[in-house]
Amino acid sequence: MTKPVKTTAWWNNARNRALMFQILLGSAVFLFFFFIGNNALHNLEQRGITTGFAFLKQKAGFGIIQSLIPYTEASTYARTFVVGLVNTLLVSAMGIVCATILGFIIGVARLSSNWLISKMAAVYIEIFRNLPLLLQIFFWYFAVLRTLPSPRNSMHLGEWAFLNIRGVYIPRPIYEQGFGWVTGAIIISIAAIVILKRWATKRQENTGEQFPVLLTSLGIVTILPTIAYFATGTPLHWELPQLKGFNFRGGITVIPELAALLAALTVYTASLIAEIVRSGILSVSHGQTEAARALGVRQGKILRLVIIPQAMRVIIPQMTSQYLNLVKNSSLAAAIGYPDLVSVFAGTTLNQTGQAIEVISMTMAVYLTISLTISFFMNWYNARILLKER
Amino acid sequence: MLLISKRDILRMKKMSFIMVAVFLMISASLAVAGTLDEVKKRGQLVCGVSTGLPGFSATDEKGVWKGLDVDGCKIIAAAVLGDISKIKYVPLNSKERFTALQSGEIDLLVRGTTWTLHRDTALGLNFAATNYYDGQGFMVKKKLAVKSAKELDGAAICIQSGTTTELNLADYFTENKMKYEAVVFDTHDQTMQGFEAGRCDVLTSDQSQLYGLRTHMKNPAEAVMLPEIISKEPLGSVVRQGDDEWFNVVRWSFYAMLNAEEMGVTSKNVDEMKKSTNPNIRRLLGLEGDKGQSLNLPDDWSYQIIKQVGNYGESFERNVGMDSPLKIARGLNAQWNKGGIQYGPPMR
Numbered sequence: 001m002t003k004p005v006k007t008t009a010w011w012n013n014a015r016n017r018a019l020m021f022q023i024l025l026g027s028a029v030f031l032f033f034f035f036i037g038n039n040a041l042h043n044l045e046q047r048g049i050t051t052g053f054a055f056l057k058q059k060a061g062f063g064i065i066q067s068l069i070p071y072t073e074a075s076t077y078a079r080t081f082v083v084g085l086v087n088t089l090l091v092s093a094m095g096i097v098c099a100t101i102l103g104f105i106i107g108v109a110r111l112s113s114n115w116l117i118s119k120m121a122a123v124y125i126e127i128f129r130n131l132p133l134l135l136q137i138f139f140w141y142f143a144v145l146r147t148l149p150s151p152r153n154s155m156h157l158g159e160w161a162f163l164n165i166r167g168v169y170i171p172r173p174i175y176e177q178g179f180g181w182v183t184g185a186i187i188i189s190i191a192a193i194v195i196l197k198r199w200a201t202k203r204q205e206n207t208g209e210q211f212p213v214l215l216t217s218l219g220i221v222t223i224l225p226t227i228a229y230f231a232t233g234t235p236l237h238w239e240l241p242q243l244k245g246f247n248f249r250g251g252i253t254v255i256p257e258l259a260a261l262l263a264a265l266t267v268y269t270a271s272l273i274a275e276i277v278r279s280g281i282l283s284v285s286h287g288q289t290e291a292a293r294a295l296g297v298r299q300g301k302i303l304r305l306v307i308i309p310q311a312m313r314v315i316i317p318q319m320t321s322q323y324l325n326l327v328k329n330s331s332l333a334a335a336i337g338y339p340d341l342v343s344v345f346a347g348t349t350l351n352q353t354g355q356a357i358e359v360i361s362m363t364m365a366v367y368l369t370i371s372l373t374i375s376f377f378m379n380w381y382n383a384r385i386l387l388k389e390r
Numbered sequence: 391m392l393l394i395s396k397r398d399i400l401r402m403k404k405m406s407f408i409m410v411a412v413f414l415m416i417s418a419s420l421a422v423a424g425t426l427d428e429v430k431k432r433g434q435l436v437c438g439v440s441t442g443l444p445g446f447s448a449t450d451e452k453g454v455w456k457g458l459d460v461d462g463c464k465i466i467a468a469a470v471l472g473d474i475s476k477i478k479y480v481p482l483n484s485k486e487r488f489t490a491l492q493s494g495e496i497d498l499l500v501r502g503t504t505w506t507l508h509r510d511t512a513l514g515l516n517f518a519a520t521n522y523y524d525g526q527g528f529m530v531k532k533k534l535a536v537k538s539a540k541e542l543d544g545a546a547i548c549i550q551s552g553t554t555t556e557l558n559l560a561d562y563f564t565e566n567k568m569k570y571e572a573v574v575f576d577t578h579d580q581t582m583q584g585f586e587a588g589r590c591d592v593l594t595s596d597q598s599q600l601y602g603l604r605t606h607m608k609n610p611a612e613a614v615m616l617p618e619i620i621s622k623e624p625l626g627s628v629v630r631q632g633d634d635e636w637f638n639v640v641r642w643s644f645y646a647m648l649n650a651e652e653m654g655v656t657s658k659n660v661d662e663m664k665k666s667t668n669p670n671i672r673r674l675l676g677l678e679g680d681k682g683q684s685l686n687l688p689d690d691w692s693y694q695i696i697k698q699v700g701n702y703g704e705s706f707e708r709n710v711g712m713d714s715p716l717k718i719a720r721g722l723n724a725q726w727n728k729g730g731i732q733y734g735p736p737m738r
Contacts, residue, residue, distance in 0.1 A: 048631045049492060049514035062556040063563075063572040073560040146587045165588050166546060166571075246534075246545045246591045247571070256589070257573075334551075337575045337584070343551070348574065351485050351552025354513040356492075 040357065055353045056081070062348055064339050066255050077349050084344035085366060091258060091340065092327045092370070095265040099326060100319075102266060103273025108303075110278050121274065128271035134332055136268055141260035141336040148256075151247055159240055168254040169241035178232035185228035186221070193217045257338035261330065269326045276318045280311035312385050320378035324371050331367075341366060425497050425629070425636035426470065426686060434476050437463035438496040441481045441577050444602040445710040445718075446502055446522075455479045458709040461699050462500035462521050462627050465643045468698045469691040483577050484552040488513055491630060498640060499628040502596060504554045509628075518637050519644035520626040521702075522710075523722040523731060525619035526558050527597035529604065532614050534591060539618040543568040548581045548590035550574070555595055558621040578603060585613075596623045598710065598718060605715045639685055646692040648734030649674055650701035652725055657700040660693060674737055692737075702732065 010016055044051050056078040063073055067083045068090065110121040128136070145165065149155060154164040162169040193213075200211040229236070241251030284307050292302045333340040334347055341363055350359040429435050439447035439459055447459040455463075455477075464474040480496050491499045492514060502524075503509075505517040530536050539562070549556055551574045563570045573590050575581040582603050585593040593600065597619060604610045627640050650656070653671050655663050663671055673679040674692055681689040688694075699705060706723060710716045724730025 044514075046632070047492065047514040048511075050512040062560050063570060065571050065573055073564055142583065142587075150588050245543060249544065334576060335580075337551075337573050337580070339574070343574065347485055347551045347576075348556060351488070352557065354488050354509070356489050 044357075050355065051358070053358055055355055055358070058353075060349065060352070062352065064344055065337075066258065066339050077353065080349050081341075081345045081362065084339065084341035087339050087344070088327075088330055088333075088341040088366075089370075091261055091265070091330050091333065091338070094262055095269065095326050095330065096323050098262065098266040099269035099273055099322075102270035104277055106270060106274035107277025107281070110274060111281055125271045125274050128267050129275070131268075133264060133268050133329055134335060137261060137264040137332055137336055140263045141256070144263075145256045145260055151243060154243075154248075160238075162241055162243075162248060165256065166247055166253075167256050168259065169248045169251050170254070171238035171240050172250065172252045174237045174239055176235040176237065178235035181232045182225050182228045182235070185225040189220045189224040192220055192224075196220075255338070257333070257336050260336055261333050261338045265326055265329060268329075269322055272322055272325075273319065276315055276322065277311070279318075280313075280315035281307055283314045284310045309385070313382075313387065316378060316382045316385065320375060320382075323374050323378065327370050327374065328367060425633050426639055429470055429497055433471065434478055435463065435467045435471065435498065436478045436480060436496045437466070438480045438482045438487055438490055438499040438501055439463065440501045441483055441579070443502065443578050443599055444605050445714055445716045446598070446602060447479075447481075447500070448602075456709065458521060458705060459500040459502060461705040461709065462519075462644070463498065464699045465647060465695045466498060466640060468694040469639065469643045469646075469685075469687055472688060472690070472694050474698045484550055485576070488515065491515065491628060494630070497629075497636075500626070502599065502625045503628050504596075505624045505626060506554060514631045515628050516631045516637050517624075518627045518629050518640035520624040521644060522598060522625045524596040524598050524623040524625050526555055526594060526621040526623060527600055527619055528616040529585070529593045529595075529600045529613050530591060530616060531588075532612055536591075536616065539616045539620070540566060540568075542570065542592060544570070545592050546571040546573055546590040547592045547594055548573050548575065548584040549594055550578060550581050551576055553595075554621070554623065559594055562620045582606065596625065598625075598716075601716045601718055602710070635686060639687065642685060642737075643691070643695055644702075645734040645737065646674065646695050647699070647702040647705065648725070648732055649737055650692075650696045651703040652727070652734060655696055655701060656704055657697055660696045664693075670737075679738055 011020070041051065056076060058077055059073075060075055060077050060080050061073050064071055064080065064083055066087060068086050069079075069083060071079055071083050106121045106124055109117050110125065112118045112121070148163060148165040151164045151166055154162040154169075156162045160171055196211075196216060197213055200213050204210055239250050241248040241253075288306055288310065289302055292306045297305070330340060331342040334343040337343065346359055346363040350356055353359070439455065439457075442448045443457070443459075445457055447455060447457040450456055460479070463477050463479065467474050467477045480490065482490055482496075482499075482501060484501075487499055487501055487503065488509070490496050500521070502522070503517075504524075505520065509515055510517055528539050528542070530542075536542065542563075547559065547570050549559060549572055556572065556574070559570070559572065571590075573584055575584055578595075578599070581593065581595070584590055586607060593603070593613075595603070597615070600615060604613055607613060627644065629637050629640055649670075650660075653668070653674060655671060655674065660675070664675055664677065666672065669678060675696075676682060676689040676692055682691045683689075685691065700708070703725075706720065707713045710718045711720065720728070720730055722730050723732055726733040
């Protein structure tokens with residue numbers, strides 16, 4: 001380190017100056033937020049508006065149509081937060097899975113050498129990515145689902161499943177004693193498959209001999225749990241939905257709000273993902289395909305082993321932002337009454353308690369956390385599949 | 391190389407404390423000015439109403455706001471500005487309404503808002519006048535052949551989010567040990583669509599709103615009201631807490647309407663009534679007594695209300711009563727001496 005020249009004043013030293021500006025900027029930012037926060041608190045107090053998070057412990061006293069965790073009218077406002085959060089996560093997770101699958105299929109179909117398939121995929125993409133999402137949600141909810149019959153005229157699949165304007169009703173599994181063995185068998189067979197896969201890969205690397213992993217896996221995963229199921233005396237029964245009074249009772253209900261929202265989110269996001277997949281595949285030089293063909297690799301394997309892994313490097317970063325969009329777009333649920341976080345917590349709870357600042361900041365914190373988590377995982381995955389330079 | 395001494399840091403800290411103090415002082419002096427003065431200076435009243443509820447606040451085919459709640463805005467504009475056209479209407483859904491009032495975006499909220507302890511205290515609001523005494527009811531499709539709310543076990547119920555209705559409904563069903571499915575929508579329109587399309591068996595809301603919404607159905611005869619009224623819903627004008635002058639203006643503008651009806655003063659005969667020798671009527675019309683002084687309003691404030699909007703009875707019949715498609719009977723909203731509970735304190 002060079003000694004600072006004595007004749008220069010300390011404020012002329014570049015390092016000190018930089019530090020000073022950092023401190024100045026930092027305190028300005030701090031002061032700004034401090035001022036805003038303080039001012040808000042001050043004004044709230046002056047107008048006699050209650051603040052703080054004590055409301056979370058109070059009884060909510062309103063019903064929510066769909067809850068994956070136990071919830072009644074006697075639950076607290078904190079519980080409504082969790083119910084809303086779980087519902088948001090549910091529709092987001094299902095949306096991400098469905099949109100990814102559909103998007104990949106359409107993206108690949110778009111590049112198909114079959115003229116009809118390729119054009120159909122193109123039409124799909126152009127229609128759905130160019131219409132506003134809210135409009136699509138309304139379309140599914142108000143146009144498509146409204147054509148379904150009333151509960152008393154439900155469409156049905158024997159006595160098992162029913163479909164009407166109130167939703168889809170399917171049987172609920174009831175687990176009895178001994179079902180733990182079946183679950184155990186499933187876990188064991190999955191573990192066995194993982195081990196088998198490792199062994200097969202190693203063997204192929206060493207000897208070049210291939211092993212039919214897929215078929216064997218399917219065998220293991222069906223046979224082992226089936227044996228356990230019958231050995232423990234069929235410990236699984238089904239609760240069938242039955243029409244009682246106004247609606248079906250029993251079984252599992254998929255409410256139409258969830259179906260409409262999921263359909264809209266999937267179809268819309270899939271159209272964007274399809275384009276990302278197409279761009280990813282096109283980014284892989286055609287020479288790679290030709291080289292693989294020259295080695296005698298089959299068409300399906302070329303796609304799976306040569307093209308897709310390289311395309312992923314282009315696809316993943318863009319995919320991350322689509323996933324983030326999907327999660328954030330799920331908040332449009334409020335428009336059709338799906339009980340997500342925005343509808344339940346930033347809607348009903350906000351209004352019943354009147355504590356807008358607390359409720360909105362909690363809601364924002366949730367979306368931020370979800371988005372950052374997705375981002376983190378996708379970045380980790382991206383780093384994993386990056387071209388390894390040795 | 392750190393050349394800032396500890397003393398410098400201390401000095402900076404001290405300075406930031408001074409700055410914070412200054413900021414706080416500024417913010418303290420930024421406190422709300424009187425709403426009355428603000429409205430007078432602006433020359434316009436900003437009034438929060440519903441996003442469209444026939445009879446209470448809805449636009450007609452020409453886009454003009456009409457209804458009982460809209461009249462609740464108009465009387466204030468008449469009293470303060472002498473002109474009922476000087477109003478900016480802000481349509482709000484039930485979720486937005488309180489924030490809009492608390493933040494000062496609107497001067498006054500007249501949007502079928504139920505007066506409750508929680509809202510009156512913890513939300514920093516004041517309920518100045520009750521322009522409609524209501525109760526929560528149920529509307530069902532005729533073909534379900536339901537005669538009583540007690541038969542609604544297991545029904546799907548359409549409801550508007552963020553209302554006292556949601557809470558009453560839960561209480562009622564819990565008390566009667568029945569189950570229900572709440573399908574929650576944002577606006578009156580969406581709730582109605584859900585009911586019409588058959589997503590729910592039942593639509594619940596304040597009964598007056600049910601009557602209003604029914605007139606907008608494709609076939610109003612398809613729906614019937616159930617006899618049960620499960621709650622008290624005093625609906626009225628809401629202002630911010632801590633502005634007594636404005637609170638008084640809103641409260642007494644409504645009482646002027648009530649007193650006018652009681653004394654038989656209408657928009658048609660108000661000019662003649664100016665010649666009346668009845669001291670009560672003379673005080674009502676600002677010809678004697680306190681006039682507008684104590685309210686900080688022009689002397690003819692109540693005259694303008696009656697002339698431009700009419701008395702309470704006129705407003706009621708025109709918007710929701712027998713002269714309207716809703717055909718709601720006065721019931722609880724009749725004058726106190728005619729079997730109702732609308733009671734205007736003496737103006738003297």
